[in-house]
Amino acid sequence: MAWRVDAIFLALAAFSLFFTLAICFLVIFFAIKYRRGSKADRTGVSGSSALMEFIWIFVPFVIVLGLFIWAAVVFYQQYRAPADAFEVYVLGRQWMWELKHPEGKKEINELHVPLGQPVRLTMTSQDVIHSFYVPAFRIKQDVLPGRYTSLWFKPEQVGRYHLFCAEYCGTKHSGMIGSVVVMDPVDYQRWLQEGEVAESLAASGARLFRQLGCSGCHSVESSVRAPLLDGVFGHPVPLETGEIVTADERYLRDSILLPKSQVVAGYKPVMPTFEGRVGEDELLKLIAYMKSLARNERVER
Numbered sequence: 001m002a003w004r005v006d007a008i009f010l011a012l013a014a015f016s017l018f019f020t021l022a023i024c025f026l027v028i029f030f031a032i033k034y035r036r037g038s039k040a041d042r043t044g045v046s047g048s049s050a051l052m053e054f055i056w057i058f059v060p061f062v063i064v065l066g067l068f069i070w071a072a073v074v075f076y077q078q079y080r081a082p083a084d085a086f087e088v089y090v091l092g093r094q095w096m097w098e099l100k101h102p103e104g105k106k107e108i109n110e111l112h113v114p115l116g117q118p119v120r121l122t123m124t125s126q127d128v129i130h131s132f133y134v135p136a137f138r139i140k141q142d143v144l145p146g147r148y149t150s151l152w153f154k155p156e157q158v159g160r161y162h163l164f165c166a167e168y169c170g171t172k173h174s175g176m177i178g179s180v181v182v183m184d185p186v187d188y189q190r191w192l193q194e195g196e197v198a199e200s201l202a203a204s205g206a207r208l209f210r211q212l213g214c215s216g217c218h219s220v221e222s223s224v225r226a227p228l229l230d231g232v233f234g235h236p237v238p239l240e241t242g243e244i245v246t247a248d249e250r251y252l253r254d255s256i257l258l259p260k261s262q263v264v265a266g267y268k269p270v271m272p273t274f275e276g277r278v279g280e281d282e283l284l285k286l287i288a289y290m291k292s293l294a295r296n297e298r299v300e301r
């Protein structure tokens with residue numbers, strides 16, 4: 001993506017430079033030509049020309065619309081992760097970045113990724129607004145409390161790149177820095193195996209799902225009638241209001257914290273809120289678990 005962002009930046013800079021120089025030149029040229037006492041012709045143009053007007057409306061229109069379309073296409077690419085991207089969860093907090101790999105490995109202020117593999121970041125904050133910024137990749141996105149935002153990138157060169165928080169977030173904001181380390185896939189696999197073997201996020205989530213009593217309602221054996229969560233993520237869900245929404249991370253999050261806000265069609269709003277009982281960390285695990293169920297067939301209950 002980097003060169004595409006650069007190309008737009010340079011094109012805009014070139015346009016600005018061209019018009020700045022052209023206008024400067026004309027200001028100076030006319031100031032000299034029409035200086036007091038010069039013999040320049042001062043009669044002026046009479047009447048108007050439809051052709052002239054058409055040109056000065058149409059040409060800038062095409063230029064500006066062209067710039068808009070160009071930038072919109074790049075913007076679209078930058079915010080649509082490819083389907084095969086692997087997912088890393090990012091939790092921002094005063095004043096550090098906590099990054100979690102799907103395999104369960106957790107990092108602070110460092111993100112190790114394999115070369116050539118698209119990475120999608122699902123990000124949230126535990127306290128105030130932060131901003132995830134990797135200048136070398138030309139990516140930056142606010143990280144908000146109570147919301148998920150995402151970013152993606154595809155590392156194309158091995159190396160270590162700066163990671164900044166780009167939103168003033170308190171006293172030690174300037175210390176909220178780290179790096180993204182792009183590794184050869186073989187080295188990455190070795191790195192993943194280093195240290196204690198962690199439980200995968202989805203497996204931690206499955207454990208929480210039982211501990212918090214979710215499975216008491218959301219399982220085939222339960223006496224409460226609640227939807228089974230197989231095949232829910234990424235699919236449309238009909239709501240009691242007649243609306244149909246897509247079950248994304250945000251939907252799952254709201255289902256847990258604000259269950260009354262979006263009630264699934266055909267079910268009673270009996271799910272209790274888990275607001276205050278589960279932290280961001282646990283939410284990410286539960287969501288990773290529910291996402292892992294997305295591969296299963298949807299079962300009606």
Ligand code: HEC
Nearest residue numbers: 212213214217226227237255259262263264267268269271
């Ligand atoms: C008292 C029973 C009960 C418990 C406990 C419970 N739920 Fe629910 N849940 C329901 C019911 C009933 C619905 C459907 C009505 C609604 O949307 O509120 C539901 C809906 C959902 C949905 C939306 C499902 C869909 O098909 O779109 C998700 C996701 C969900 N619950 C997750 C959880 C998680 C995670 C937990 C544990 C932290 C949990 N639930 C605990 C009863 C329960």
Ligand SMILES: [Cu+2]
Nearest residue numbers: 130165169176
């Ligand atoms: Cu910050």
